[in-house]
C-alpha cells in the first residue's frame with residue numbers, strides 16, 4: 001500500500017467516524033494527550049503536527065485537501081509565519097507551505113494556515129530576494145512567505 005493510500009483512508013475514516021471531523025484538530029488533541037507532551041504539551045504537539053503535515057501535504061489530491069482541510073493546493077501556497085518562524089523553524093529543516101491567502105476574503109491582506117488555524121496579517125510588497133517573485137510578506141516577522149527572506 002502506498003503512503004498516500006494510507007493517508008487517504010485515515011482522512012476518509014476520520015471524516016465519518018472521528019469525534020473531530022477535522023483531522024488536524026483530532027491529531028492535535030491526540031498529540032497533547034501523549035506522555036511525551038506532558039513536559040511541554042503545546043510546543044511538542046505543535047512541532048509534531050507541523051512536521052507531520054509538512055510530510056503529508058503533498059500526498060492527498062487537491063480535491064481531498066479541500067474536502068478534508070479546506071485548503072486549496074491549486075492556489076498559491078505560503079509558509080505560515082506562526083508555524084515556520086514562530087520558534088518551530090528549522091525543527092526538521094522543512095518549510096511546509098501550509099498557508100494561503102485568507103479564503104473567506106474577510107481580510108485579503110492575511111494568510112490562513114490549515115495546520116494551526118491562525119490568520120496572520122501580511123503586506124503585499126515585493127520580496128527583496130532577486131530569485132524570488134514573492135509579494136506576500138509577514139507583517140509581524142518582516143519575512144517573505146514564499147522564500148523566507150527578510151524583507152524589511
Ligand SMILES: [Zn+2]
Nearest residue numbers: 080083113116
Ligand atoms: Zn500555521
Ligand SMILES: [Zn+2]
Nearest residue numbers: 127132144147
Ligand atoms: Zn521571497
